[in-house]
Amino acid sequence: MSTKQEQFIGEPLNQEQTPDSEAPQVTSSGILLEVHPSRAELYEELHNRPSPLVKTPCCVTHIALLVAREQRADEYQHLVQLCQRFSINPPAEGASCFYQNFGGFELRWESHMEFSTYTFICSGSDPESFITQPYTGRALQYVPRDWLQKLPGQSMAAVHLAMAKSSESMTQEHLDNAFEQMRLSGSQVAGNKAEVFTSFRIHSDGFSRALVIDKGLNSYQAGRLMQRVLEIETYRIMALLSLPIARKLSPQVQKMEEKLASINNSIASLNEDIDENSMLIELSELAAKIEQYRSDTNYRFGATTAYYDIVNARLKQLHEKEMHGYQTLQEFIGRRLGPGIKTCAAVKERMESLSLRIAQTSSLLRTRVELSIEAQNQALLTSMNHRSGMQLRLQQTVEGLSVAAIAYYLMGLLEYIYDAVEHQGIHIDKTTALGISVPFAVLITWAAMRKMMRSIKGAESKVK
Known part of the structure; x- marks a missing residue:
């Protein structure tokens, strides 16, 4: 079994290679270049489908x-x-x-x-x-x-x-x-x-x-003319293959355009009662449907444009001159085929424009939703700040009451201490001593509370 050898320009043919082999060689003394595998195919492409030689009749x-x-x-x-x-x-x-x-x-x-x-x-x-x-x-x-x-x-x-x-x-x-x-x-x-x-x-x-x-x-001119006439007939029909599709899609696209216009009017009205989420769902459904239409028809409409270009090229190659009493082929096709092609192009353009406008409307509506959420967050933060202030004031009030309560109970403990001292025979003016102890009890209680609060806040900051 022979294996495919790498081909080079300038490499002479050996006995096993022939010009008809799988990898034909191009010889030139002193040159040795690697050949691209598609080189021969690309050369032959220009010679494919030659015009026939036709003798009339x-x-x-x-x-x-x-x-x-x-x-x-x-x-x-x-x-x-x-x-x-x-x-x-x-x-x-x-x-x-x-x-x-x-x-x-x-x-x-x-x-x-x-x-x-x-x-x-x-x-x-x-x-x-x-x-x-x-x-x-x-x-x-x-x-x-x-x-x-x-x-x-x-x-x-x-x-x-x-x-x-x-x-x-x-x-x-x-x-x-x-x-x-x-x-x-x-x-x-x-x-x-x-x-x-x-x-x-x-x-x-x-x-x-x-x-x-x-x-x-001559036979070559007759063959070229025959080929052009047949291609005009073939490609004009192929170009119109998308016209029924365009006519079927046009009412659907119009309904979608009207739906999008209604959504845009609702957004432009600045009505705070509109449901943005439901509108986003509707826009998503519109976007999905129009993209489906575009993907289903993109090839067909593209082929229509290509076929119509071929028809026009072949008509120009005829070099027509008018005959009395007859409409030229180019004039007939321009008047009859042209509107159908424009209909297809218009539907394709409408779908592309609709897809773009749906995306723009969706972006606008999302911006509105984001601004609404941001405003709600700002209001929530303001409310939270207000509540925090209230809680701080309440906390300070509770702390004050706590100091008073603790000082009160501390004075009760001091009273027991003073009673115990008098019981040992040491005379103390208990009322005076209690009165003098009140400021010190309050101060000590307040200092202890402050120290405890600082230690709690320090522990919270370390956790964060």
Whole structure:
């Protein structure tokens, strides 16, 4: 088993390496640089999905299918089955495009981020039939019907494109019949080398239709023009995929905007009776809902913008010139597709603005709640200070009464002492002695109380 070797620019190929090996070498004498593993892939990216070389007259059928991620494997296997029926080598697994001539028709398969396209090209031999009957499904006549019906995914765009040589026998009646009397958009393109007509509608066969009149295109120009017309049809439909979502969300967003406005009015009224907590709960619910909407639609609206940019780019590449009696493709799409895209952009912008305003209102309401709590705390501190003052005065009063009570009981003890002294035969004027002892008893009691209070406060300060 061979192992993958590190690749260097300037390293010559050995006998075991070939230009088609997994790590192709780039040789240049005297240079030896390590190659990034994605270098070759990035070089090839610019050459992926080349325009076809088309000879007119021809019929083209183009189908774009919305393919889910879990359907990708089935899609590949379905493509392999078609190749096996015609003994054609299938594409490599994981390939993003596949171009192959199947004999009676040419198939161009391309896989995009969320959809895949199948383009069937069939060259014609009867130029006159392309004028009288351009949309007979000729491009699909050699494609197995059972295989077509089992294509994985949901059809988003389906187009029959006829490319015919310019002919004087082409009349307005032919155009009307080909497009089932529907109103057409048309213009001269590619430096007046071709004319393009389309109705931008679904016809009776379930396909939309486009007609290119070749007035001097070479095969490369015809292929580029075919590709642009098909991409315009595909991407304009994909761009509108978010329009039903935007229309569904718009009333919901409006209700949320009205709810937020009501909350803001309540806050602005400076009504002290409002329940801030209930408002915060309502704001949290609004914020959660709008963020859910945004996360659910962010990809879809972003894809709409990208697809619309591609449509505009392809329209500019047509270099349209007006034809008498017809509206150009760019004018039609600008007038009809533009408002739908703006609707999607407006809903997206409204949701972003609403999310920001909900956050601002929540911040404002929290500030109001914090100020209210701070005011309550200040009032509580003031009340506590008042109570502390009252307690201090009460304590001082109690201390005074305690000194008096203790001094009173101390005088009672002194009276017993004086009685005991007189009983021993020592004459003392007890009344005078008690009177003289009162100030000393009060002073001693007060000093003892003060010392005790200081010791208690000192112990409390040490604990803190």
